[in-house]
Amino acid sequence: MRPPGLPVLCAEKALSRTPGLGCENRENPGLGGAWCRVRETDCRQRCGNFFTSLLQKKFSRATNWLYGLGCQAQFDFEDTMKESDCLFCKIVRGEIPCAKVFETDTVFAFLDIAPVNKGHTLVIPKQHHENIWDLPPELTPDLMDAIQRVGQALKDGLGAQGMNLGMNNGAAAGQLVLHAHWHLIPRFEDDGLSLWPQKSYSGPEEMNQTARVISGSIR
Numbered sequence: 573m574r575p576p577g578l579p580v581l582c583a584e585k586a587l588s589r590t591p592g593l594g595c596e597n598r599e600n601p602g603l604g605g606a607w608c609r610v611r612e613t614d615c616r617q618r619c620g621n622f623f624t625s626l627l628q629k630k631f632s633r634a635t636n637w638l639y640g641l642g643c644q645a646q647f648d649f650e651d652t653m654k655e656s657d658c659l660f661c662k663i664v665r666g667e668i669p670c671a672k673v674f675e676t677d678t679v680f681a682f683l684d685i686a687p688v689n690k691g692h693t694l695v696i697p698k699q700h701h702e703n704i705w706d707l708p709p710e711l712t713p714d715l716m717d718a719i720q721r722v723g724q725a726l727k728d729g730l731g732a733q734g735m736n737l738g739m740n741n742g743a744a745a746g747q748l749v750l751h752a753h754w755h756l757i758p759r760f761e762d763d764g765l766s767l768w769p770q771k772s773y774s775g776p777e778e779m780n781q782t783a784r785v786i787s788g789s790i791r
Contacts, residue, residue: 658700658749658750658751659749659751660694660696660700660749660751660753661700661751663680663682664680664696664698670682670683671683673693673722673725674695674718674721674722674725676714676718677698678697678698678699678711678714678715679695679696679697679698679714679715679717679718680695680696680697680698681693681694681695681696681718681722681756682694684755687757688736688755688757688765689757689758689759689760689763689765690730690758691726691729691730691732691758692755692756692757692758693722693726693755693756694753694754694755694756695715695718695719695722695753695754695756696751696752696753696754697711697714697715697752699711700751701751701752702750702751702752703741703742703747703750703752704739704741704752705741706752707752715754719737719754719756722756723735723737723756726756726758727758730758731760732758732759732760733759733760733761734758734759734760735756735757735758735759736755736756736757736759736767737754737755737756737757738754738755738757739752739753739754739755740755
């Protein structure tokens with residue numbers, strides 16, 4: 573919680589490509605409640621660096637910008653677990669603007685504010701569910717239908733030649749907002765993107781043992 577009387581002086585606009593991420597004392601709430609006890613000019617610079625790092629999904633660097641530069645600020649990631657404070661729930665309710673792509677009674681899709689490629693879309697359940705393990709099975713058909721329809725639209729509308737479908741679950745996997753969401757990234761030949769580097773097992777024995785551990789843990 574923000575200490576009483578502490579002014580909110582986050583960046584007026586974190587980045588020109590991030591509509592909706594404004595200062596809390598203006599028309600839009602700051603993302604997650606970033607604030608600091610420094611002069612507004614300094615705050616704009618520091619919170620701008622914070623948001624830049626955040627949008628690049630570099631958590632440690634974002635934290636270092638806030639605390640390492642003497643900015644007494646707070647970004648409460650745990651609050652995003654609460655439906656009332658969840659960024660994506662606020663988007664669904666219309667409290668934060670977005671570039672909506674698709675909507676049904678149960679599913680919502682909108683453009684990512686920091687796209688890997690233009691057209692990068694997020695598909696989310698309207699109900700607040702934190703991750704893949706928290707999702708009720710009955711939502712699966714609606715979510716899969718939306719993913720397929722939006723994915724086809726990326727091909728038909730943007731001329732995408734392929735699509736990466738990804739979902740980050742948990743902070744260790746890079747989940748930024750604790751509301752289940754799928755990334756639909758349109759792909760084009762020679763777009764310069766590559767998948768993460770691959771590793772290897774020490775040999776067949778380690779590989780088979782890993783498979784047995786996973787298999788034995790399925791319930």
